[in-house]
Structures are given as C-alpha cells and as structure tokens.
Amino acid sequence: MVKVAIATLFIILTGYTAVFGAVGCDLNDPDRDVARLFPESTGYKTVYTSIVKKGGDKLLATVESRLGDKFRGIYETIDVPYTIYEINAKKKKIGYIHGVNQKGQFGGIQVFLVLNLEGTIKGFYIQKMTSQYAGRLRDGKFGKQFIGLTLKDFERYDIISGKASGQVEQIKNPAPEAEADFRAALRATKKNLILMDEFVFSTQSTQEAPKK
Amino acid sequence: MITKFQVAYKNLLRKKVRTLLTIIGIALSAWVLVSLLGFNRGYESSLNKDIDNMGFQLMIMAKGCPYEAATLMLKGGTGLRYMDESIMKEITKEPEVEKITPIFMSAVFDPNKGESGGIAGYFGIEPKSFAEMKPFLKFKKGGWFTDVNGHEAVMGYEAAELEQREVGDMILMPEKNVQFKVAGILERTGTQDDGTIFVPLKTVQTIFNRPNELTTIGIKLTKGVDSGRLEEKLYKLPDVQIVSLAQVKETIMKLISTAKVMVLSIAMIAILIAMVGVINTILTSVWERFQEIGILKTIGAMPWDIFKLIWIETLMLCTAGGVLGVIIALILSRVTDMVMRRVLPYAPGGGLVLIDLKLIIITLIGILCIGLLSGIYPAWRAGRIRPLEAIRGEAGR
Numbered sequence: 220m221v222k223v224a225i226a227t228l229f230i231i232l233t234g235y236t237a238v239f240g241a242v243g244c245d246l247n248d249p250d251r252d253v254a255r256l257f258p259e260s261t262g263y264k265t266v267y268t269s270i271v272k273k274g275g276d277k278l279l280a281t282v283e284s285r286l287g288d289k290f291r292g293i294y295e296t297i298d299v300p301y302t303i304y305e306i307n308a309k310k311k312k313i314g315y316i317h318g319v320n321q322k323g324q325f326g327g328i329q330v331f332l333v334l335n336l337e338g339t340i341k342g343f344y345i346q347k348m349t350s351q352y353a354g355r356l357r358d359g360k361f362g363k364q365f366i367g368l369t370l371k372d373f374e375r376y377d378i379i380s381g382k383a384s385g386q387v388e389q390i391k392n393p394a395p396e397a398e399a400d401f402r403a404a405l406r407a408t409k410k411n412l413i414l415m416d417e418f419v420f421s422t423q424s425t426q427e428a429p430k431k
Numbered sequence: 432m433i434t435k436f437q438v439a440y441k442n443l444l445r446k447k448v449r450t451l452l453t454i455i456g457i458a459l460s461a462w463v464l465v466s467l468l469g470f471n472r473g474y475e476s477s478l479n480k481d482i483d484n485m486g487f488q489l490m491i492m493a494k495g496c497p498y499e500a501a502t503l504m505l506k507g508g509t510g511l512r513y514m515d516e517s518i519m520k521e522i523t524k525e526p527e528v529e530k531i532t533p534i535f536m537s538a539v540f541d542p543n544k545g546e547s548g549g550i551a552g553y554f555g556i557e558p559k560s561f562a563e564m565k566p567f568l569k570f571k572k573g574g575w576f577t578d579v580n581g582h583e584a585v586m587g588y589e590a591a592e593l594e595q596r597e598v599g600d601m602i603l604m605p606e607k608n609v610q611f612k613v614a615g616i617l618e619r620t621g622t623q624d625d626g627t628i629f630v631p632l633k634t635v636q637t638i639f640n641r642p643n644e645l646t647t648i649g650i651k652l653t654k655g656v657d658s659g660r661l662e663e664k665l666y667k668l669p670d671v672q673i674v675s676l677a678q679v680k681e682t683i684m685k686l687i688s689t690a691k692v693m694v695l696s697i698a699m700i701a702i703l704i705a706m707v708g709v710i711n712t713i714l715t716s717v718w719e720r721f722q723e724i725g726i727l728k729t730i731g732a733m734p735w736d737i738f739k740l741i742w743i744e745t746l747m748l749c750t751a752g753g754v755l756g757v758i759i760a761l762i763l764s765r766v767t768d769m770v771m772r773r774v775l776p777y778a779p780g781g782g783l784v785l786i787d788l789k790l791i792i793i794t795l796i797g798i799l800c801i802g803l804l805s806g807i808y809p810a811w812r813a814g815r816i817r818p819l820e821a822i823r824g825e826a827g828r
Contacts, residue, residue, distance in 0.1 A: 242592045247545040255546075295595075322595040325603035325610070346545060349594070349603050353543035 243300040244318040244329050247346060256316055256333045256342050257306045263316075264305040268418050271298045278417060285413045288378040288406070291322065301414060314341065317415050321407035324399040325349040330407035332365075338412070338420050340365045345404065352394035356404060364390045370412040378406050435736075439743040442716065453712040454752045457798065460705035461756020463698045465794045466767045466784060469760065471691065473785030474771075474778075478683060481779040482676045484622040486564035487532070487649035488658060490674040491522065491665065511536065513644040514671055521668060527653055527661040532560040534647040535635050541605035551605055553628050555635030558585075564651055568624065573598035573615030576631050584611035585629040588619040602628070607638050621780045687775055705752070706805045713745055713809035724813055725821020734814035741810035742803065749802025753795045761786055 246252040253263045270278050279297050304316040318331035326349030333342030343362035376383040381402050392401040443450045493512035535555030542548040558575035576583035600613045636642050665673050764784045772778040
C-alpha cells in the first residue's frame with residue numbers, strides 16, 4: 220500500500236503537466252458543456268482547424284486587418300489550433316460553439332461563444348480567467364449583454380482605443396478595477412467572431428452562392 | 432533457368448486473394464509484436480528519463496505525505512504535511528549526499544477554472560540549489576529569480592503557453608491574491624517542469640504562513656554510493672519518510688505490468704492465429720498442387736527440392752507480412768502511443784513506443800522463424816508425396 224502511495228505521489232508530482240493543455244482552446248468537458256451551453260442540442264461534432272490550414276499568411280493578414288490589431292506574443296501564432304464544435308439537434312446542424320485564448324492581465328482567458336447558424340451570439344462563456352474580479356466577469360449577467368450581437372456590431376469596436384459604438388458600447392464592465400480583462404474579453408469576442416466568419420460563415424456563403 | 436524463388440513467387444500469385452489475406456494476417460501479428468516490444472522499451476526509457484529529469488535520486492518528506500499529496504490535488508493542499516527546514520543540516524552531514532534542494536509544494540483552489548474550479552500548483556524553490564540539480568533546464572527567455580524573498584516567478588513552457596505569459600507579465604496566485612512578476616520562461620523539457628510555476632521558497636512559505644517549513648527535500652547522491660545505506664540512516668530522522676526514485680520506478684513498472692501481460696497475451700494469440708493461417712494457406716496450396724508436385728517428382732525432383740520450394744513460399748509470405756507489419760507499426764506508432772496513454776494508469780513524458788532498427792530486425796527474424804516453423808509441416812507433407820499416386824490423384828487427400 221505504501222508503495223502504491225509513493226507511486227501516487229510521483230504521479231501527482233509529475234502529473235502537473237496534465238493540468239496544462241496545449242495552446243488550443245477546448246471545452247474542459249465537451250459533453251457536459253455543450254449540453255449546458257446549447258440546451259436544445261442532441262449531439263455535436265468536433266472540427267479542428269487553424270489559420271495556417273485555412274489560408275496561411277494571407278488569411279492571418281486578413282484577420283489582423285479585420286481585428287484592427289496584430290496577433291501578439293509567441294502564443295498567438297498562425298498555427299494555433301482552433302476547435303469548432305458543430306452543434307446538432309437530432310441530425311440537423313443548429314449552431315456552433317467556438318473558443319479562443321486571449322492574454323489577460325494575470326493569465327490566459329478562454330472565451331467561448333455560442334453561435335447560431337447566422338453567426339449571432341446565443342451565449343457567452345468565459346471558461347478560464349485569472350483575476351481577483353474574475354467572478355464578476357464570468358457571471359451570467361455579464362455574458363447576457365453579448366446575446367444577440369453579431370460580428371457586424373463588433374466591426375466598429377476599436378481594440379486599440381477601446382472605443383465602441385452601437386450595442387457594443389452598451390456592454391457594461393461589471394468590474395471597473397479589471398478594465399484590462401474586460402477589454403481582453405471584448406478583443407477575444409471580436410477575434411472569435413472574425414475567425415468563425417473566416418473559417419465557417421464566409422465559406423458557407425461562398426458555397427451557397429451558386430445555388431441562388 | 433527459372434529459380435526456386437521464381438517458382439515459389441509465381442505459385443503465390445496464382446491465388447492472389449488468399450496470399451494477400453495471409454500476408455495481412457502475418458502483418459497484423461507483426462504490428463502487434465513490434466508495437467508491444469517498442470512499448471516495453473519506450474515506456475521504461477521514458478520513465479527513466481522522467482526520473483533522471485527530477486534531478487535527485489531521493490526525496491524526503493513528512494510522514495504520511497504520499498497520502499496527503501494526493502489530497503493536494505483533490506482538496507487544494509489543505510491536508511499537506513510539513514517538516515522543519517532544520518532537517519536539511521542533518522542531511523547534508525551525510526557523506527553520501529552530494530547536493531540537496533528544499534521544495535515547498537503548494538496548491539490553491541482557483542474557482543475560475545472551468546465550471547467547478549480547479550487546482551493551481553506552485554513550487555517554492557531555492558533557485559541556486561534547484562538549478563544545480565537540474566542543469567538541463569534552459570531558459571527560453573529571462574532567468575531565475577534572484578531574491579528568495581521576492582515576488583517573481585519562473586514558468587515552465589506549457590504553463591506560460593496556457594497562461595499566455597511572457598517575461599515581465601504578472602501572474603496572480605488565486606485564493607491568496609498575491610501577484611508575481613514573470614522573471615523567466617523555461618524551454619520545453621518534455622517533463623513535469625513544463626507545467627510548473629516556480630516561485631521563491633521564502634515568499635511562498637510566508638504566503639502559506641509556514642516559515643522555515645518544507646514539504647520535500649530532494650537529494651542528489653554522490654556517485655557510486657550505496658543509496659540503501661543512506662536511506663537507513665535517514666529513516667532515523669524523526670517524522671520523515673524517504674522516497675527512493677528507484678523504488679518509485681519499480682512500483683510504477685509493477686503497476687503497469689498487468690497491462691503489459693494483457694497486451695503480451697493478445698500478441699501471443701495474434702501470432703498463433705497467424706501461424707495457423709500460414710499453415711492453412713500453404714497446406715491448401717500443397718493439396719491444390721498435389722498432381723503438379725507428383726509430376727515434378729517424376730521428372731527428377733527430390734523430396735528435399737519440394738520441401739525447399741514450399742518452405743520458400745512460407746518464407747516469402749512471412750517476409751512480406753513481417754515487413755508490412757513493421758511499416759504499419761511505424762506509421763501507427765503515434766496512435767499506439769495515444770491509446771497506451773489513455774489505457775495506462777500513469778504514462779511518463781516522451782515517446783511510449785520506441786521502435787528502432789535493432790527492434791525491427793529482431794521482430795523480422797522472430798516472424799521469419801515462426802513462419803519457417805509453420806512451414807515445416809506443409810513442406811514435409813509435400814516432400815512425402817508419392818509421384819504415381821499423386822498423378823492418379825488418389826493418395827494423401
């Protein structure tokens with residue numbers, strides 16, 4: 220028994236690696252989280268993609284231009300893997316869940332958006348955030364402010380200055396002390412919507428165009 | 432002149448589907464065998480590397496600590512046991528001890544990780560002695576903190592990657608709400624250090640209100656000394672437990688031995704099935720060519736010639752199957768690695784399946800030997816065919 224305990228200790232000591240995943244952004248417990256974030260879903264399919272796979276430097280330049288900011292740091296690179304959860308109700312696709320990593324004031328922030336097939340935000344979820352005020356930003360009330368918004372609303376949000384107009388301007392920061400994290404959450408949302416547009420929605424509209 | 436090899440090759444081509452299925456059967460067995468042997472090598476080698484990378488051969492901790500360490504992950508470190516720092520003086524007196532390093536393991540509950548929160552672990556260390564234990568640690572950027580009382584942190588590569596930290600950024604220890612400035616980010620090592628956040632020993636002791644207390648002391652032994660003798664001496668120290676990493680390795684190897692036995696059994700069954708498949712294929716081929724073999728004998732072929740011809744067919748089947756199996760094993764080694772990691776209770780960092788040239792040659796020789804053994808009976812039966820009876824198509828059927 221003692222030997223097993225000793226081995227357990229070793230596993231625990233070395234097991235810290237398991238606490239940290241890769242630089243991609245996945246739901247911690249997809250089965251549970253998808254059911255919670257998309258209650259009408261009956262299943263989901265996971266699709267993996269990246270900027271390098273979908274268009275390389277040209278796409279990166281497009282994303283950066285639409286974002287109005289450069290991809291920063293050694294961890295926001297062209298080869299970052301993105302996980303898109305395609306949500307189904309019975310056999311019909313009804314939406315998507317997609318998360319992105321974002322640098323926050325004290326650590327990485329993981330922002331997930333629940334989107335319908337038109338790209339409108341149905342749900343907002345911060346899976347991880349390190350901050351004294353994280354509780355307020357992760358609260359459902361804060362997330363509700365994003366519901367109904369689309370990429371069009373965020374296009375006018377200036378990442379650098381933090382200036383917004385329209386509905387994005389109406390989003391209230393519940394933790395003024397954590398302004399950096401609030402703005403990081405907005406940047407992550409805009410980045411998330413742009414990436415989804417490039418990865419999914421623009422591709423769909425190109426494919427659907429000839430039918431019209 | 433047509434050689435025996437050409438005849439054997441043409442014979443195999445006469446029944447392409449059957450030949451192909453037999454080759455696939457052998458290939459699957461070879462794949463299982465190569466992967467298993469590769470796993471045996473890879474697991475032990477990676478475990479050794481993991482243990483070597485810990486930098487020390489012995490760990491000292493407060494009694495009951497292995498159990499309490501388990502609660503570190505489950506309950507956020509509330510049940511950890513501590514020992515007094517003064518014990519370090521006693522340890523350094525021993526001639527078998529080359530170096531020691533004090534460690535203060537700590538964990539806090541972070542409610543903002545996922546839906547139900549998670550544990551964030553921190554290693555309080557003394558950079559000088561810790562770095563001496565682990566000379567392989569290299570910095571991607573920055574360096575060790577210089578002040579053991581300071582509020583600086585060094586992050587493993589993956590920890591920094593996940594937290595999106597760079598040198599100069601701040602991190603926050605949840606629950607305690609203490610900030611640290613990132614002084615350095617380590618290069619990827621493939622060990623547990625990649626996911627670790629190191630903070631100054633004295634600082635973390637103060638934060639947890641445990642001045643002059645430690646959870647662990649790492650000991651590096653002088654080369655060539657008997658660790659058992661030192662362990663005996665250290666056991667005399669009050670309320671401490673000694674963990675030898677050799678013992679840990681032995682225990683982990685025992686824990687996975689059940690899985691190994693299971694996989695070995697599957698491999699043995701697969702090999703037996705492949706052997707039966709080879710015997711069946713060759714024997715059927717012999718019966719189908721019964722009259723043909725009889726004619727060969729009437730025109731002067733000796734039993735040994737027929738035996739060799741049939742044996743060469745077996746050899747060709749086994750070579751093709753063996754090579755195909757090795758190729759499959761090489762291609763799927765990463766998949767095998769992933770499957771093993773899911774199945775095993777503990778998997779060290781690095782590759783779990785290590786397939787090298789030596790292993791490939793050994794496996795191919797093994798498969799050929801098994802194939803040749805399988806071919807003996809059909810070849811012997813073919814060699815014994817009586818020409819006249821065979822031409823009449825009567826005997827042996």
